[in-house]
Amino acid sequence: MAYLTEEDRKYTTPEDICAHVGDEYGKFMGAVVPPIFQNSLFVRSTEFNGVPPTPYSYSRVSNPTVDIAERKIAALEGGDGALCFSAGMGAISSAILHFARAGCHVVIVDTSYGPTLGFVKGYLHERFNIDYTLVNGSSVEEIRDAIRPETRLIYLESPSSMVFRMQDLGAVSAIAREKGIGTVIDNSYATPLNQNPLKHGVDIVCHTASKYMGGHSDIVAGALVSRREIIESIQNNERALLGNNMDPFAASLLIRGLRTLPVRMPQHAANAEKVAAFLESSPKVKQVFYPGSKTYAQNDLFRKYMKRASGLMSFVPAGTWQEVVRFTARLRYFQNGCSWGGFESLAIPMGSDADSRAAGRPENLVRLHVGLENVDTLIADLDQALSELPDA
Ligand SMILES: Cc1ncc(COP(=O)(O)O)c(C=O)c1O
Incomplete structure (x- = not known):
């Protein structure tokens, strides 16, 4: 889990963010490419003989190399912070679980990525009594009509990745907010360079970083970006408990991919x-x-x-x-x-x-x-x- 620092927020263009956010040469002996912290364990995570504690304890929770990737992605999307995952599906399933409760209802765009639909239809519905309504998504009225008193989440993928259908992010988010419903979007097609859904009121933006963010077909990785309280909750619940965090080597390749x-x-x-x-x-x-x-x-x-x-x-x-x-x-x-x-x-x-x-x-x-x-x-x-x- 990493949040943007005041220093990170000084970088405002995608080029500068990708080149510099989080790199902190001073912290890593001038290394222009940050080191891969291939550690499971960090000692001295509590104060020891008057030496201040390190913020790291165990890499399932957080890791300095992963943090750098997270800060770059958070800055690109314009969120408070980001969480990186072992796959795009780790980010997507964690975002959905953040809002889901037994017996609730989910509205989901019917052209969403197949395993995302599978997670809602085949897994949450069949095992946890979570109901869902599939919507075409191109009409805001259709989405509004699908909402029930027990709806907790509207899941979007815009554009979708087969027939590239889009949803009106601002209008859907406004309806969701008015009714106290969460919104999640898969923004992988656009990348943060071409679309920033948080600015239009969406609560959580998910990415498969296995695609453009990695860019070299050499990692399977995911990320989500949101505001502080949501990041905090997913960090402590879905990511820490399901153990779907990103490993430092993948984070290093992801950082390299993001540069270009x-x-x-x-x-x-x-x-x-x-x-x-x-x-x-x-x-x-x-x-x-x-x-x-x-x-x-x-x-x-x-x-x-x-x-x-x-x-x-x-x-x-x-x-x-x-x-x-x-x-x-x-x-x-x-x-x-x-x-x-x-x-x-x-x-x-x-x-x-x-x-x-x-x-x-x-x-x-x-x-x-x-x-x-x-x-x-x-x-x-x-x-x-x-x-x-x-x-x-
Ligand atoms: C649109 C979209 N979203 C999510 C995913 C899942 O990403 P990952 O394979 O990194 O779990 C994919 C993978 O193909 C995808 O195409």
Whole structure:
């Protein structure tokens, strides 16, 4: 658990925050890269022979390397503090559990990340009698209507990560606040560079840091950012009791990834904008889903809440499911993989069957992550692989 210091608050741009917040060269013998405190234990956590105690005792509770990652992420999102976790799902499940109580009700956007839905529908509902209502999320009225007297949480993911549906963060937060209901958002797609939900009244912002924040496809990690009393409570309850804290080595890789986040994100967006424009102009493509595109269905919300889109998009190519699968196999630069947010481009066919309909996505959808390769190479790769499909 780390809170922003007065010194941290002096850094106000993402570039300066990523380069300097929490690094404290004086504390670490001038090391420009902070050390990895690979300790489980810190002795002298109480005053000893007149020597003041160290703030650290045991790394499940807190660790100096993890603290630095937390301070950078808290500063980027504009919260009082942050908590880092062993996975994005650690942050998300802890945020949900912070608000959940036996017998309560949760309103959750139906295009949220699959395991998040699984946690609410399959785990909390079946084991702990917590009821839920799935909402499309694009209408504020629908969310308002779903609220019951026992609702304790509205869970948002905006944009979502398959069809990139957005929610009106300010309007939903205002309704929730008026009724004393908590709000949590998965902000992983946008990253703190492109959207800051706390400013619009959301209570907890969650991230999978396995994606853009880490940026190199070499860690599984998560983080949440909020105000002091919520951070304190999750630190003492969900994180300390479930033991889903981040380890110091992952924190060091995360800090390294964060240094270049402000450089990588505009490049992902620039490449993806060109790829989306190419797909939209292709006779082999039926539909493109990309918040950064002119044809994006929720452009008003995009302009209201986001600075720019990222590298993730999806589209429906022409052809049968088998033809779509063969199209992805013909790609040479886009590897077949389910994650995203790293330097590498990825393409994955999402399914043709009832699962797609149940998950609220069109059949034959292909999700693309546009990486940091040369964009002309990427477009040429898509072009050659699309050429064998029928026209839309
Ligand atoms: C949108 C979104 N949120 C959360 C997660 C979970 O993150 P993690 O894999 O770090 O637990 C993922 C992982 O793919 C994701 O895509």
